[in-house]
Amino acid sequence: MEGDPDDGRLSEIAVVGAGVAGTALAIACRQNGLAVRLYDNGTDAQAQDDSRLVELTANGTRVLHALGLKESLSRVARFPSFATLRSSRTGFLLGQRPLGPFSEARYGAPCCLVRAADLRRLLLDAVQDEEIPVETAVEVTDVETASATIRLADGRSIPHLAVAVAAGRPRNASAPGLSSLLESRNWQVPDAPTLIRARSFRSDPDRDHGRFLNTWLGAGFAIVERPDTDPEGSRQPVELLVVLMATRGEESAETACRSLLGGCHPHLAGLTQNLQAVYEELPVAPVASHWQAGRVAMLGSACHAAPVYPELEPSAALEDAWILSRMMERWEDEPHQGFVEYERFRRGRAERLRTFASSELAIQTMRPGSARWQRDLRWSLTSRFLPEIVLERLDWLYGYDCIRGFA
Numbered sequence: 001m002e003g004d005p006d007d008g009r010l011s012e013i014a015v016v017g018a019g020v021a022g023t024a025l026a027i028a029c030r031q032n033g034l035a036v037r038l039y040d041n042g043t044d045a046q047a048q049d050d051s052r053l054v055e056l057t058a059n060g061t062r063v064l065h066a067l068g069l070k071e072s073l074s075r076v077a078r079f080p081s082f083a084t085l086r087s088s089r090t091g092f093l094l095g096q097r098p099l100g101p102f103s104e105a106r107y108g109a110p111c112c113l114v115r116a117a118d119l120r121r122l123l124l125d126a127v128q129d130e131e132i133p134v135e136t137a138v139e140v141t142d143v144e145t146a147s148a149t150i151r152l153a154d155g156r157s158i159p160h161l162a163v164a165v166a167a168g169r170p171r172n173a174s175a176p177g178l179s180s181l182l183e184s185r186n187w188q189v190p191d192a193p194t195l196i197r198a199r200s201f202r203s204d205p206d207r208d209h210g211r212f213l214n215t216w217l218g219a220g221f222a223i224v225e226r227p228d229t230d231p232e233g234s235r236q237p238v239e240l241l242v243v244l245m246a247t248r249g250e251e252s253a254e255t256a257c258r259s260l261l262g263g264c265h266p267h268l269a270g271l272t273q274n275l276q277a278v279y280e281e282l283p284v285a286p287v288a289s290h291w292q293a294g295r296v297a298m299l300g301s302a303c304h305a306a307p308v309y310p311e312l313e314p315s316a317a318l319e320d321a322w323i324l325s326r327m328m329e330r331w332e333d334e335p336h337q338g339f340v341e342y343e344r345f346r347r348g349r350a351e352r353l354r355t356f357a358s359s360e361l362a363i364q365t366m367r368p369g370s371a372r373w374q375r376d377l378r379w380s381l382t383s384r385f386l387p388e389i390v391l392e393r394l395d396w397l398y399g400y401d402c403i404r405g406f407a
Helices: 005-011 020-031 043-048 058-066 070-076 100-107 116-129 179-183 253-262 266-272 312-331 335-364 370-385 387-398
Strands: 013-016 036-039 053-056 082-087 093-098 112-115 140-144 149-152 157-159 162-165 194-201 212-218 221-227 237-244 276-280 296-298
Touching: 005 157, 013 020, 020 036, 020 116, 020 312, 053 058, 053 116, 053 312, 058 070, 058 100, 058 312, 058 387, 070 112, 070 116, 082 370, 093 100, 093 370, 093 387, 100 387, 112 116, 162 335, 194 253, 194 266, 221 253, 237 253, 253 266, 253 276, 296 335, 312 335, 335 387, 370 387
Parallel strands: 013 036, 013 162, 082 212, 162 296
Antiparallel strands: 053 112, 082 093, 140 149, 149 157, 194 237, 194 276, 212 221, 221 237
């Protein structure tokens, strides 16, 4: 209809989902001169707007720096100096990897920890600074792949130049999903690990634990200990990610976590006093068999869900956003023409990330035996006497520089 205010959207790229992937893509598109509109579907906001910590590895912070957000990130993030592997029973140091300035020198960007709410606010502030229109009033219910037409909950259908879906998993199994791409995903994976996210306070506040990002290894489980900051500055809060290689039991998350920590090193056992814990769904669906169709592409958790290592997902999502924006920029008037190349560049790395995460978790959570004893000995000796071997093994992961190229 002539004069319809939605007619102008035929020249815009629609981004569905205002999480890390969606907001970063919208910012990158606008900085590349593309017209873009962001649809905040609410699901990502609900998952992000809280006090949980997001770990961004060097390959992810590099993208935020390229988007001009380095100073903003430095004001809200925490930059640990070392990542360690320790025995959950004895506390014995099995391995240590330098972060902080060393990561910047080796990879050109640091590893950092930032609260999800702060990261979301940082990205949405950049969206506002770039004057990107954001739609929040009406939920997107579906997307037609052939015409890049978005269907809204109020019954409207709005065509766009192209659509990028960064909304992740549908909120329930009966939801229509956002296009047949999401509907085709198999989100039910048997024997998925159980994830507990917990918060507590360290019992020895006089020691500076904020420099260390510790992973404690046990028989059938791994505990990632992340330092947090206390707004009042009087205590040392910590976030724990407990990954159990077992089916979720009937007991509460706090009961399960207390029971596990109580049998560990005194440092971990001391965290049970002020413990708050919840079960967290870990959607470890396989990497999507297809990432694009027609004028619609997917990115972030819509493509590769959450790897078994949760810290890999946000950085992988930022890589997706940067590369997808560059593929669309190359075609400008027909941005969907770049979707095939985007999928070609990203699928292989996503599959490698998934394989790496699954393999590492299996090694870290192995049961007692000769293989585990050999693992501990190998890690200890290599970390102490041949640290360069450890670093070279991970260079493909943290040193991946999608700013310079997509190989």
